[in-house]
Amino acid sequence: MKIHILLSLCAFLITVHARVFSLSSSPTTFSVPKSNATKILVLPLKTQEIPSAPSKLPFTHNVTLTVSLAVGTPPQNVTMVLDTGSELSWLQCNTTQTDRPAFNPTRSLTYTPVACSSPTCTIQTQDFSIPASCDDKNLCHAILSYADASSSEGNLAMDNFTIVGSKFPGTTFGCMDSGFSSNADEDSKTTGLMGMNRGSLSFISQMGFKKFSYCISGSDFSGILLFGDSNFTWLLPLNYTPMIQISTPLPYFNRVAYTVQLEGIKVTENLLQLPKSVFEPDHTGAGQTMVDSGTQFTFLLGPAYTALRNEFINQTRGILRVLEDPEFVFQGAFDLCFRVALNATGVPELPPVSLVFRGAQITVSGERLLYRVPGEVRGSDSVHCFTFGNSDLLGIEAYIIGHHHQQNIWMEFDLQNSRIGVAQVRCDVAGQRFGLHF
Numbered sequence: 001m002k003i004h005i006l007l008s009l010c011a012f013l014i015t016v017h018a019r020v021f022s023l024s025s026s027p028t029t030f031s032v033p034k035s036n037a038t039k040i041l042v043l044p045l046k047t048q049e050i051p052s053a054p055s056k057l058p059f060t061h062n063v064t065l066t067v068s069l070a071v072g073t074p075p076q077n078v079t080m081v082l083d084t085g086s087e088l089s090w091l092q093c094n095t096t097q098t099d100r101p102a103f104n105p106t107r108s109l110t111y112t113p114v115a116c117s118s119p120t121c122t123i124q125t126q127d128f129s130i131p132a133s134c135d136d137k138n139l140c141h142a143i144l145s146y147a148d149a150s151s152s153e154g155n156l157a158m159d160n161f162t163i164v165g166s167k168f169p170g171t172t173f174g175c176m177d178s179g180f181s182s183n184a185d186e187d188s189k190t191t192g193l194m195g196m197n198r199g200s201l202s203f204i205s206q207m208g209f210k211k212f213s214y215c216i217s218g219s220d221f222s223g224i225l226l227f228g229d230s231n232f233t234w235l236l237p238l239n240y241t242p243m244i245q246i247s248t249p250l251p252y253f254n255r256v257a258y259t260v261q262l263e264g265i266k267v268t269e270n271l272l273q274l275p276k277s278v279f280e281p282d283h284t285g286a287g288q289t290m291v292d293s294g295t296q297f298t299f300l301l302g303p304a305y306t307a308l309r310n311e312f313i314n315q316t317r318g319i320l321r322v323l324e325d326p327e328f329v330f331q332g333a334f335d336l337c338f339r340v341a342l343n344a345t346g347v348p349e350l351p352p353v354s355l356v357f358r359g360a361q362i363t364v365s366g367e368r369l370l371y372r373v374p375g376e377v378r379g380s381d382s383v384h385c386f387t388f389g390n391s392d393l394l395g396i397e398a399y400i401i402g403h404h405h406q407q408n409i410w411m412e413f414d415l416q417n418s419r420i421g422v423a424q425v426r427c428d429v430a431g432q433r434f435g436l437h438f
Contacts, residue, residue, distance in 0.1 A: 065216060065293055066190055067225055070162040071173075072108030078191035082214070082225060083294030084413070085224055085400075087127060087199035088144060090174030091192035092150055101191045105157065105175055113175075114140040114156035120201070121156060127199045127256050132156070142174055145236070152176045152193075154259075161203075163227070171206055193285055196293070198415070199256035210416040212291070212400075215427035218368070218407040224431045230412060238412055238421030239326055239360040245418070246285065253285025258413065259421060262289040262399055264356040265300075265308055267315055272307045279304070279399070286397035289357075291411070291420060295402040297371070298355075299333060302392035309336050309352065312386060314350040323383060330373055333389035338370065339381035347384065355401065360422050364405045371404075375398055 065082040071091065078091060079101065091103040105111040114120050116133070117304040121140035125132040128142065135141040154176030161171040176192070195202045196212070204212055204227075213230045217223040244259045253259075260281045265272045278301070281287040287301060300308060313336070315320065323337040330337060340347065352365035369387055376383035387404055391397065410420035410430060 006268055025387065053226040057363030064190065064296075065214075067194060069164075071103055072105075072159050073110040074107075075160075076103055076107065080192050080194040081294060082196065083191055083292075084196045085114050085290060085292030085294045086144075086193065086195045087197050087202045087256060088125075088156075088174050089171075089195045089203045090144065090154070092152060092175050093404050094177040095281045103175070103187055104160075108159055109369070110160050110169065111175075112158045112170075114158060114172065115390070116140045124172075124200045125156075144174065144176075153178045168207060171203070172201055193294075197256045197258065202256070204413075204415070206275065211412060211414050213410060213412040215410050215425060215430045216293075216403055216407045217427040223427045224432065230410075236410075236423040236425060238410070238423045240414070240419045240421045241357040241417040242361040243420060244288070246281070250281075250283075253281055253288055254290065254398075257288070257295075258291040258420060259288045260291060260401075261358045262355060263358055265304060266350040266354040266356060267308065269310045270311060270315075272304070272311060274307055287399070289399035291406075293403045293406070294342070295400050296404050297331075297334070297387045297389055297402045298405045299389045299391040299394070299396060299398070299400040299402070301397070301399060302390060303413060304389065305390040305392070308388060309386070312351070312353070316393060319348050323378065325378075328370075328376075329382075329393065330383075330385040332387070332389070333393045334371075334385040334387075335390065335393070336386040337373070338376055338384050338386075340370075340372075340384050341378070342380055342382050353388070355405075360420070362401070362405060362409060362422060363424075366405060368404060 066079050067082055068077065068079050070076060071078050080089065080091075093102060093103055093105055095102045095104050116122075116135070116138050118140065121132050124142075125142065128144070130143045130145060133141045135155065141154070142156055143151065143153045145151045152174070154174050156172060157175045158170045158172050160167055160169045161173075162168070173192075196204050199205060207227065209227045211229050212225070212227050214225045215223050241260050244261050245255060246253055249255070263276070264274070266278070279287075279289070299305075316338075320338040320340075323339050325337075328337060329335045347367055347370055350366065350369050352363050353369060354361050354363040364387070370384040371387050373383045373385055389398065408425060408427055410421075410423045410425045414421060
């Protein structure tokens with residue numbers, strides 16, 4: 001299951017350092033089905049009255065972001081991980097495993113497997129990192145592999161997905177019967193994954209909405225996921241940054257990811273002195289910046305990470321004690337950790353870190369800058385690690401903006417205009433504005 005460092009379906013497994021060209025910032029129009037391009041929550045089959053307001057799903061935030069919905073006829077309740085970093089939504093369909101919830105396709109009257117000769121299998125799976133194939137029953141077989149070494153395997157199928165009373169029939173998803181997980185404990189709480197990137201088989205692409213938004217709570221409160229136009233002007237104006245796309249296929253550029261242009265990093269108001277080329281993809285496409293709700297923390301390429309690490313240490317000298325243990329690297333990518341007294345009531349005041357994009361900025365401050373590592377104690381101190389990791393330590397040639405640094409920020413994905421809007425907001429207040437009460 002995609003839990004901590006799970007990225008998009010491209011693995012970005014090699015390291016390439018040369019940066020040779022700049023990206024165009026002009027937005028690329030996102031293609032949505034014409035029948036739904038100007039509508040909100042219109043069902044392809046009018047089986048019930050569609051509410052006029054956008055659909056919203058409450059989701060809980062811990063290590064993963066999950067949403068609850070129903071699949072099949074009669075409907076079976078499922079819980080799915082919200083993941084803007086991958087395409088194919090999938091459900092665990094192996095009902096013999098008693099240690100985790102599963103969707104039972106034999107109990108659904110509307111479940112339909114996808115044949116391997118279908119255009120869905122032969123054409124729409126082109127962005128998969130591993131090509132789809134035929135099994136011995138001539139059904140479309142898919143293997144999904146992720147950067148945390150987890151994988152999932154099974155057949156493509158179609159069934160009805162029901163979201164807060166609105167039904168979306170014939171939705172394509174993966175009905176998975178085997179795989180390997182890097183976090184079995186987390187898997188025991190969820191039935192599958194909701195792929196939300198820009199690929200043709202992603203959940204949002206199949207629904208045909210022009211926009212979706214989410215707000216991730218910074219505490220144990222529920223957040224909000226909203227399909228359709230949020231009409232966010234009631235609170236704060238959104239600052240938009242264009243999505244970046246390269247028309248020419250490149251081996252290490254994920255064309256269906258939510259890619260934006262990172263232009264700089266600030267600690268307090270000190271802009272790190274880095275050449276512009278550090279933040280630009282090279283001739284292979286390696287080095288893009290992706291917004292990924294399925295990844296917990298944020299990962300920076302080596303030069304940017306090293307500069308941020310040094311500046312953060314410099315500005316917290318006398319405030320934090322660096323953990324002097326070269327053998328300890330949290331999750332294989334976080335090598336800057338600190339000792340904090342176990343009896344401390346909280347972390348001291350820290351210098352904020354700002355990610356500067358073209359037209360927008362995300363500022364990370366306070367407790368979001370440090371993560372207490374469970375079970376790690378040094379004498380009378382707990383261990384807290386800096387929540388920016390080094391992509392190079394994982395062999396990932398990309399910048400990844402994880403959901404930990406999207407907390408209490410309204411994130412709008414405007415697919416029609418190929419841009420992402422951000423605004424600082426309290427998610428519990430936003431949820432109440434849209435009728436959710438926590």
